Amino acid sequence: MAKKLPTGLKLALEYGPLAVFLLVFTKFKESGVMVMGAEYSGFILATAVLVPLMVMATGIQWKMTRHVSPMQIVTLVLVVGLGGLTVWLNDPQFIKMKPTLIYLLFAVVLGIGYLMGRNWVQMAVDGVLPLTPKGWDILTRRLIVFFVFLAVANEVVWRNFSESTWVYFKIFGLTALLFGFLIAQAGMISRNSIPEGAASPSDDTPPSV
Structure with a gap:
């Protein structure tokens, strides 16, 4: 039987990555950033932060409970795939x-x-x-x-x-x-x-x- 996470930690793992995404987007949405001569909007930067955070959050849950729901796996695959394309191609439509x-x-x-x-x-x-x-x-x-x-x-x-x-x-x-x-x-x-x-x-x- 899978172990249950403490409520606070469960909420942090589920909503923490989105909260950080929102903070980064809000801070850089007007200015963006320059990386190796290429300009990235605040949305792209926030997506680049979201992807590894989602992987980390899912990994922590798996390590602590030995259980990840099929819905979480599907969500993670889409976040990594579409989020990766968003950052790589500098095109926000994929993650949207x-x-x-x-x-x-x-x-x-x-x-x-x-x-x-x-x-x-x-x-x-x-x-x-x-x-x-x-x-x-x-x-x-x-x-x-x-x-x-x-x-x-x-x-x-x-x-x-x-x-x-x-x-x-x-x-x-x-x-x-x-x-x-x-x-x-x-x-x-x-x-x-x-x-x-x-x-x-x-x-x-x-x-x-």
Whole structure:
């Protein structure tokens, strides 16, 4: 069984790299830097800092818990790949596409699992959120639509607004939308929760109508 990180350390590893990215971007967004005769914007510099910090944070978590979720691995691969291209080619569009690719990947994976009769959301959080089969179906469908919405929103923002707007949208806007989505599910979760002490219905049990 994987060890659990202290809450403070877990938050630092998850959000620390993004906080440093924001600080570096804010400090250098107007001036940029010159490296070996090439000019790099504050956004490129912040990305160059973010990539190794993400690798370090993931490595620390692995060393301390011997566990990294598939979602974290996918995120790290995209950060290293697209972030590396952003710095190497001095082109910010690659890292701006990362949220789009991640959210579309989540939507596709959940959709394929749903069509195959395998509810990946239930498998991931069943112990935390005891729902009926009908509840898991509803939550999964809503998550698929929500992830597609986030992907489209990210594309609209980075293609039509300034870098500063996209950075704030990425760090604060997407997080706020995620929390808003979770809060909006409270009523559905309440209606489809399994009463405490009741036996969990099997996946073969037909959902109530």
